[in-house]
Amino acid sequence: MSDKATLILDGKTYELPIIEGTEGEKAIDISKLFKETGYITFDPGYVNTGSCTSAITYMDGKNGILRYRGIPIEQLAEHSTFVETSYLLIHGELPTPDELSHFSSLLNDHSLVHEDMKAFFSNYPRGAHPMGILSSMVNALRAFYPEVPERSHEEEIDLTVARLLSKLRTLAAMSYKISRGHLVIYPSHELGYCANFLNMMFDSPVKPYVIDYDVVRALEVFWIISADHEQNCSTSAVRHVGSARVNLYASISAGISALWGPLHGGANQEVVEMLERIKNSGGDPRPFIERAKDKEDPFRLMGFGHRVYKTYDPRVPIIKKMVDRILEKLERTDPLLEIAQNLEEAAVNDPYFIEHDLYPNVDFYSGILLRAMDIPVNMFPVMFAIGRLPGWISQWKESMDDPNQKLCRPRQVYTGPTNRDYIPRDKRISRSKR
Ligand code: ACO
Numbered sequence: 001m002s003d004k005a006t007l008i009l010d011g012k013t014y015e016l017p018i019i020e021g022t023e024g025e026k027a028i029d030i031s032k033l034f035k036e037t038g039y040i041t042f043d044p045g046y047v048n049t050g051s052c053t054s055a056i057t058y059m060d061g062k063n064g065i066l067r068y069r070g071i072p073i074e075q076l077a078e079h080s081t082f083v084e085t086s087y088l089l090i091h092g093e094l095p096t097p098d099e100l101s102h103f104s105s106l107l108n109d110h111s112l113v114h115e116d117m118k119a120f121f122s123n124y125p126r127g128a129h130p131m132g133i134l135s136s137m138v139n140a141l142r143a144f145y146p147e148v149p150e151r152s153h154e155e156e157i158d159l160t161v162a163r164l165l166s167k168l169r170t171l172a173a174m175s176y177k178i179s180r181g182h183l184v185i186y187p188s189h190e191l192g193y194c195a196n197f198l199n200m201m202f203d204s205p206v207k208p209y210v211i212d213y214d215v216v217r218a219l220e221v222f223w224i225i226s227a228d229h230e231q232n233c234s235t236s237a238v239r240h241v242g243s244a245r246v247n248l249y250a251s252i253s254a255g256i257s258a259l260w261g262p263l264h265g266g267a268n269q270e271v272v273e274m275l276e277r278i279k280n281s282g283g284d285p286r287p288f289i290e291r292a293k294d295k296e297d298p299f300r301l302m303g304f305g306h307r308v309y310k311t312y313d314p315r316v317p318i319i320k321k322m323v324d325r326i327l328e329k330l331e332r333t334d335p336l337l338e339i340a341q342n343l344e345e346a347a348v349n350d351p352y353f354i355e356h357d358l359y360p361n362v363d364f365y366s367g368i369l370l371r372a373m374d375i376p377v378n379m380f381p382v383m384f385a386i387g388r389l390p391g392w393i394s395q396w397k398e399s400m401d402d403p404n405q406k407l408c409r410p411r412q413v414y415t416g417p418t419n420r421d422y423i424p425r426d427k428r429i430s431r432s433k434r
Pocket residue numbers: 045262263264265267292293299300301302303304305306307308356358361362363
């Protein structure tokens with residue numbers, strides 16, 4: 001196989017290097033194309049564009065494979081914890097017992113948030129979406145925890161990483177309590193990362209929260225499978241904003257904003273709302289499938305389709321197993337689960353969905369899992385954001401250490417008016433009279 005691609009433009013031949021990843025993925029290196037030819041490439045939505053090299057996460061969309069630092073997602077979901085997986089993503093290797101205990105104590109040490117931040121919450125309108133609040137809170141963290149010039153760059157980064165991982169979880173639980181007008185519950189050094197979060201969400205002075213370690217495990221697994229997904233929309237936003245050398249808090253805040261969107265992390269909320277609509281309309285999913293196929297109708301089946309996976313998302317069976325386990329343990333049923341299963345069966349056997357390679361993605365069942373944990377629907381994207389945080393941090397860190405990283409600044413093909421003169425105000429004719 002040639003290690004160069006040949007491009008013929010205006011009768012001139014150019015040779016473009018081919019680069020190859022460790023899993024055999026190939027890319028045509030066009031980094032010098034504009035300089036040498038005066039042409040740019042056109043790729044809306046970056047469907048064919050590799051924006052970086054990365055050693056963090058491997059995805060194979062054809063075969064439904066996902067690995068963090070080489071380790072299959074199925075093994076991590078079975079054996080790891082969220083804190084350990086975060087360490088793996090950020091530092092590149094699984095921690096030794098000493099490293100893990102040091103990392104866990106760092107997270108404990110930085111779990112409180114500045115008391116003055118509570119004032120921020122109380123000034124938000126009651127109906128504000130928690131993702132908007134979370135994004136601005138994370139940006140505000142820089143003001144509360146400014147850089148100290150005496151600290152080395154590495155120390156500063158380690159501290160910021162620990163603060164973010166620990167405080168995002170505290171801020172999320174705080175936002176929930178304040179939105180309900182309830183007393184804020186503080187993090188405890190006695191509890192692990194996930195148990196601490198559930199306790200901050202649901203403990204109350206009148207009804208102490210009893211920790212169920214099966215629910216804690218389900219949350220661990222949900223956060224492990226959410227932790228990274230290579231160059232998705234929010235991660236690319238973090239890298240893009242970070243490329244301007246802004247601080248890590250501001251970059252993560254941009255990631256949270258991107259994840260809020262219904263085509264991305266907001267989909268888990270949309271899925272549950274869609275399943276509710278199916279239930280309220282009598283429970284038959286077929287009219288919704290027909291609407292999703294109709295090109296005149298903007299409606300899409302939420303929780304279906306993926307930019308990379310053209311088969312089952314490998315996270316789906318993991319999350320589905322957790323849903324079954326938790327509902328059985330809690331001795332609960334969820335009418336939305338049956339509707340989701342019927343919808344899935346009808347869609348995956350429908351020729352439109354088969355031809356378009358549309359299968360359930362992680363968001364299809366994650367909402368049902370979060371409901372079983374009593375997480376309110378508008379907090380679903382926030383739960384995803386906490387899970388995705390170690391991925392964003394590791395991708396940001398990798399981009400900062402990458403000698404080839406440049407300011408992200410795409411080009412465009414201009415399609416507006418060509419050169420024309422400024423018209424004085426009294427000489428302008430309104431559009432309707434032209
Ligand atoms: N329902 C119906 N049709 C769909 C769906 C869907 N959910 N998803 C894609 N299609 C169709 C499109 O209409 C298009 O059809 P056409 O080629 O006949 O015009 C074709 O499949 C390709 O769709 P694109 O939008 O070009 O695919 P893209 O890779 O850009 O989109 C996306 C991926 C955004 C995830 C899309 O599948 C979607 O909107 N899904 C629903 C939202 C969702 O579940 N998002 C969560 C994704 S996972 C995550 O971010 C955590």
